[in-house]
Amino acid sequence: LSQLPGWSLRPDGSIVVATGNDDALGLYRCTPYNSYGTAGESRPTRVLLKDPPAFTVRPKEEYFQEVGRELVIPCVARGDPPPTITWVKVGSVGKSSAQVDGNSSLVLHPLIKEQHGVWECTATNQVASVTTATSVHVLGTSPHAVTNVSVLPLLLAANISWEPGFDGGYFQRFSVWYTPLVRYPPRAHHDWVSLSVPAGAQHLLVENLQPDTSYQFSVLAQNKLGSGPFSQIVTSVPRGFPVTTVPPEPPAMTVHVFLSPPRALTANETVRGVLLRWDPPARASVALSGYALELRQDKGGWEVLERSIPGTDTQVLVPGLIKDAFYEFRLVAFAGSYISDPSNTVNVSTAGMEVYPSRTQLPELLPQPVLAGVIGGICFLSVAVIFSTMAACIMNRRRAARVGKRRQDPPLVFSP
Numbered sequence: 001l002s003q004l005p006g007w008s009l010r011p012d013g014s015i016v017v018a019t020g021n022d023d024a025l026g027l028y029r030c031t032p033y034n035s036y037g038t039a040g041e042s043r044p045t046r047v048l049l050k051d052p053p054a055f056t057v058r059p060k061e062e063y064f065q066e067v068g069r070e071l072v073i074p075c076v077a078r079g080d081p082p083p084t085i086t087w088v089k090v091g092s093v094g095k096s097s098a099q100v101d102g103n104s105s106l107v108l109h110p111l112i113k114e115q116h117g118v119w120e121c122t123a124t125n126q127v128a129s130v131t132t133a134t135s136v137h138v139l140g141t142s143p144h145a146v147t148n149v150s151v152l153p154l155l156l157a158a159n160i161s162w163e164p165g166f167d168g169g170y171f172q173r174f175s176v177w178y179t180p181l182v183r184y185p186p187r188a189h190h191d192w193v194s195l196s197v198p199a200g201a202q203h204l205l206v207e208n209l210q211p212d213t214s215y216q217f218s219v220l221a222q223n224k225l226g227s228g229p230f231s232q233i234v235t236s237v238p239r240g241f242p243v244t245t246v247p248p249e250p251p252a253m254t255v256h257v258f259l260s261p262p263r264a265l266t267a268n269e270t271v272r273g274v275l276l277r278w279d280p281p282a283r284a285s286v287a288l289s290g291y292a293l294e295l296r297q298d299k300g301g302w303e304v305l306e307r308s309i310p311g312t313d314t315q316v317l318v319p320g321l322i323k324d325a326f327y328e329f330r331l332v333a334f335a336g337s338y339i340s341d342p343s344n345t346v347n348v349s350t351a352g353m354e355v356y357p358s359r360t361q362l363p364e365l366l367p368q369p370v371l372a373g374v375i376g377g378i379c380f381l382s383v384a385v386i387f388s389t390m391a392a393c394i395m396n397r398r399r400a401a402r403v404g405k406r407r408q409d410p411p412l413v414f415s416p
Contacts, residue, residue, distance in 0.1 A: 020049055052130070053083035053123035059106075059134040067140045070109040072101075075132070077123035084125070090118040090133070113141040116166060139169035143221035143228035146174070151217050151236040156210075158238050161203035162219050162231065170223040173197065176204045181214040181235070181338060194220075209238040214338075235338075259283070262291065262331040262343040273319035274329075274348050280314065281333050281340060287311075290334045293318075294342070298326050324351050 006018030013032070017024050030042040057076035065071040077083045085104035098115065099107045108115050116138040122131045144165030152159040160176050174197040197204050209215060215238065219231040263279040280288065291309040293316060296302045309316055311334075321327060327348045333340040 022049070025049060050125075050127045051078075051080040052128035053077045053079040053125055055123065055130065055132055058132050059119075059121060062135045062137065064137045064139060065108075065111050067113060067138050068110045070107070071111050071136065073106040073108075073119070073121075073134060073136075075104055075106065075121035075123075077104075077130070079123070079125045079127065081125050083123040086122050086124070088120050088122070089115070090120060092117075108136070111138055113138050113144075113168075116141075116144065137166060137169075140225070141168035142226040143168050143172045143223050145229045146219045146221055146231045149217070149219055149231045149234050151234050153236050153238050154205075155239050157205060157207045158209060158215065158217070158236055159203060159205050160217050160219065160234075164202060165221060165228065167221075168223055168225060168228075170225065172221050172223040172228075173199060174201075174204075175220050175222070176206060176217065177220060177230070178206055178215050178217045180210065181216060211238060213237065259333060259335050259338050259340045261340045262333050265329070265331055265343045265346050267329060267346040267348050269348070270317075273317050274321060274327075275315060275317050276329060276331075276346070277315045278331055278343060280311075288333060288335050292332050292334065293329065294332070295327055295329045297322070299328075302330075321348070321350050325349075326351075 004023060008016045008018075010016060013030065015028075024047050027044045027046055029044050031038055031040070032042075055075070055077045057074050059073045059075055063071060063073060075085055075087070077085060085100065087098060087100055087106045089098070098119075099109075101107050104121075106119060106121070116136055118133055118135050120131050120133045122129055144167075146162040146165050148163045150161050152161075158178075162174075164172065164174070175194045176197060177192045177194045179192045195204060195206060206217075214235055216233050216235050218233050221228040260281040260283045262281055265276065265278040268275045268277070276293070288311040290311045291313070292304055293306040293309060294302050295305050295318075305318070306316065318329070327350070328345050329348065330345045331343040
């Protein structure tokens with residue numbers, strides 16, 4: 001081996017050839033031995049020289065094409081043995097709708113918004129694999145979602161910044177949406193407030209926030225064709241005024257909260273009511289604390305029926321439904337001060353049910369305080385009517401006694 005430049009023998013018996021050339025071609029046998037001798041040679045192995053893949057035609061760095069049109073991107077490579085060409089979209093999930101023609105070119109027809117992004121062409125044979133990339137820009141679409149949303153907590157304010165997504169070929173504007181988080185909201189969906197961002201800006205200062213209150217922030221892009229998807233929701237807590245001379249705590253770190261809705265909500269009718277079952281949320285970055293059950297009757301407004309279902313429960317019995325009515329039920333999950341999106345909706349119709357729950361029915365979804373006020377008003381009116389009737393009876397008796405006394409008195413006689 002010392003006579004062959006670039007050749008060396010490793011301690012494990014392997015031969016390393018630094019530069020492959022015609023000198024390396026041929027048959028090789030390995031003979032192991034020690035102080036006791038050898039057990040013989042290994043079976044021969046043949047060394048062949050093959051060429052790794054090399055691109056002869058590369059795609060351009062960028063392509064711009066209108067949505068709905070056809071886009072063909074070439075990619076050709078050679079090697080020994082001939083390589084196989086494959087295309088894949090970076091970051092895509094599942095099978096792509098793209099096709100590859102007989103020349104190994106990527107064919108996007110018709111071009112759709114989801115095909116916007118980076119595509120990679122890979123040439124592979126038995127020797128090696130090589131990859132080249134290109135960017136596809138789909139024109140004539142609504143904007144893509146912004147990325148890298150960050151929130152800097154300030155004194156009773158927050159500074160939101162982001163990186164714009166592709167504008168779809170048109171001028172795009174942004175708006176910042178935010179909402180406070182409360183532990184037990186009066187309804188399932190809290191209100192979001194939107195603020196317009198000045199043209200060309202990629203950040204916005206949101207002021208007049210409540211101290212020590214968690215807020216959710218999201219950014220929306222719009223162009224003349226419509227709105228793109230909302231960005232990822234970011235949660236942050238603005239700073240409040242210091243109340244002592246103790247140095248203030250460092251700004252709260254921006255956290256990304258993941259709380260998916262309850263899953264697989266189902267409803268079964270029983271003789272005691274409607275039994276609802278569900279599976280816990282698939283993802284929760286903080287400990288699950290409970291559920292809230294909502295319902296609406298005959299396509300009316302959603303109302304909170306029960307807001308204190310333990311987080312360990314996966315079923316609840318709903319008694320007292322009204323006969324011949326149509327109900328819809330859904331769940332939301334609570335994890336600390338965070339609220340999930342609603343679960344799937346289940347429908348329950350009480351038309352034709354033979355057995356109804358014996359407990360008190362839901363009085364047309366009136367809240368308990370309103371129902372108590374109505375009952376109290378009815379009782380007050382009943383007492384007032386009774387009191388007025390008794391007073392009228394007493395006055396009539398006194399008037400009758402006065403008239404009788406006048407009749408019993410002797411007549412007055414006047415003499416001249």
